[in-house]
Amino acid sequence: MIGRLNHVAIAVNDLDKATALYRDTLGAQVSAPIEQPAHGVTVVFIELPNTKIELLAPLGAGSPIAKFLEKNPDGGMHHVCYEVDDILIARDRLKAQGARVLGDGEPKIGAHGKPVLFLHPKDFSGTLVELEQV
Numbered sequence: 001m002i003g004r005l006n007h008v009a010i011a012v013n014d015l016d017k018a019t020a021l022y023r024d025t026l027g028a029q030v031s032a033p034i035e036q037p038a039h040g041v042t043v044v045f046i047e048l049p050n051t052k053i054e055l056l057a058p059l060g061a062g063s064p065i066a067k068f069l070e071k072n073p074d075g076g077m078h079h080v081c082y083e084v085d086d087i088l089i090a091r092d093r094l095k096a097q098g099a100r101v102l103g104d105g106e107p108k109i110g111a112h113g114k115p116v117l118f119l120h121p122k123d124f125s126g127t128l129v130e131l132e133q134v
């Protein structure tokens with residue numbers, strides 16, 4: 001059912017430092033920071049030959065990554081995003097197997113302008129999973 005790994009998201013407190021790490025130490029192509037107020041994050045996209053890394057830093061009060069960064073002040077892997085052809089079919093299949101979909105269970109428009117859903121980390125080996133319809 002799942003297809004390509006669309007991205008791995010890494011939450012950080014210091015976006016400039018993490019961007020420099022990827023650009024200068026690891027030699028990757030990095031974007032300028034993009035504020036996404038609707039998602040409560042500022043994002044830097046890192047294009048790798050086979051996938052993307054997204055650096056997420058909190059933006060504004062009540063950012064959805066604030067709690068994660070309280071527990072992980074040095075930053076850490078926040079979620080993985082897998083591509084699916086049809087997000088509603090994927091959701092219904094997962095729910096039928098007992099997986100919990102976060103929020104109200106309806107897809108939202110994600111950081112790339114496409115429908116996304118998040119699955120409970122406790123149901124997926126301790127990893128927050130994002131599904132994106134491509």
Ligand code: CO
Pocket residue numbers: 007009054079081111130
């Ligand atoms: Co994501």
